[in-house]
Amino acid sequence: MFLFNETSPSDEELRGASAELLRSYYAAKASINPNIVPPSVPSTIPKVFADTVAQQGESTALMAVSEYQGMLQNFFVGLIGAKRVLEIGSFTGSSAIFFANALKRNGVAGGLGASGHKPVIGLDISERYANIARKNFVNAGVEDYVDIIVGDARANLASLEGQVFDIVFLDADKPSYQYYYDTVIEKGIVAKSGLIIADNTAFDCTTPFIGLPAPVPNSAKPLEVTFRKFPDSDELGKTIHEFNEYVRHDPRTEVLMLPLYTGITLIRLLDG
Numbered sequence: 001m002f003l004f005n006e007t008s009p010s011d012e013e014l015r016g017a018s019a020e021l022l023r024s025y026y027a028a029k030a031s032i033n034p035n036i037v038p039p040s041v042p043s044t045i046p047k048v049f050a051d052t053v054a055q056q057g058e059s060t061a062l063m064a065v066s067e068y069q070g071m072l073q074n075f076f077v078g079l080i081g082a083k084r085v086l087e088i089g090s091f092t093g094s095s096a097i098f099f100a101n102a103l104k105r106n107g108v109a110g111g112l113g114a115s116g117h118k119p120v121i122g123l124d125i126s127e128r129y130a131n132i133a134r135k136n137f138v139n140a141g142v143e144d145y146v147d148i149i150v151g152d153a154r155a156n157l158a159s160l161e162g163q164v165f166d167i168v169f170l171d172a173d174k175p176s177y178q179y180y181y182d183t184v185i186e187k188g189i190v191a192k193s194g195l196i197i198a199d200n201t202a203f204d205c206t207t208p209f210i211g212l213p214a215p216v217p218n219s220a221k222p223l224e225v226t227f228r229k230f231p232d233s234d235e236l237g238k239t240i241h242e243f244n245e246y247v248r249h250d251p252r253t254e255v256l257m258l259p260l261y262t263g264i265t266l267i268r269l270l271d272g
């Protein structure tokens with residue numbers, strides 16, 4: 001719950017506020033001080049969001065990562081010294097702009113690398129969203145940093161075998177998360193020292209399923225592609241719950257869910 005939605009409170013109003021109020025403010029806004037925009041927030045991000053609201057409507061626009069989440073992703077790029085990022089689900093480009101900007105700020109060169117691709121690859125099924133994203137990359141000055149590959153990511157992921165990414169961001173269709181997760185691990189698409197970030201892993205609709213049995217790695221069938229329509233909220237909750245249980249029981253990885261927004265799961269490979 002974010003209590004500061006419309007206006008930024010002044011320092012005087014924040015001083016002495018309850019810790020709960022203060023935390024909700026930190027989580028809702030990119031900066032502790034509303035007058036300071038952190039350097040990790042690209043200057044065009046507010047416009048990308050405003051344009052997306054205007055063109056797609058607010059509820060659809062909310063699919064974009066928030067500034068705070070973008071800053072978090074930015075921080076991870078610097079922390080692990082990422083050079084390449086794979087994003088599954090790019091929409092109108094917000095998270096890709098954050099990743100690209102972070103790589104640029106960390107001295108990674110743009111343009112085509114040895115793989116024939118730019119440092120960030122985004123996969124999205126929508127040509128329309130991809131075209132909007134590409135324009136947003138130009139406006140953000142990161143067009144040399146991002147390639148969008150249009151099509152079903154379940155099919156296109158296989159074509160990336162042989163390429164290695166330091167960060168893989170899962171933010172497309174939730175029923176395919178487990179497939180994406182298994183594929184990037186089993187095909188070596190995520191670096192051994194890399195990070196998988198899965199978004200929306202604590203959606204409200206998951207709560208009815210907490211504690212219910214779900215497939216765990218030794219009973220699941222990795223790499224089996226099943227094409228499923230986008231689920232209703234019951235199915236969505238179940239599918240996210242199953243993904244959470246799957247990764248939580250997976251001996252290959254260490255998992256930490258950040259209880260921010262609709263849940264952000266961080267996953268890293270364990271040795272061996």
Ligand SMILES: C[S@@+](CC[C@H](N)C(=O)[O-])C[C@H]1O[C@@H](n2cnc3c(N)ncnc32)[C@H](O)[C@@H]1O
Pocket residue numbers: 063064065088089090091092093094095096123124125126129151152153154171172173176
């Ligand atoms: C939550 S949005 C991504 C938001 C984006 N990361 C951002 O910050 O703006 C999900 C995206 O996944 C895409 N998508 C859904 N199913 C897909 C699939 N099977 N393959 C590739 N993209 C898919 C949608 O077109 C949509 O743009």
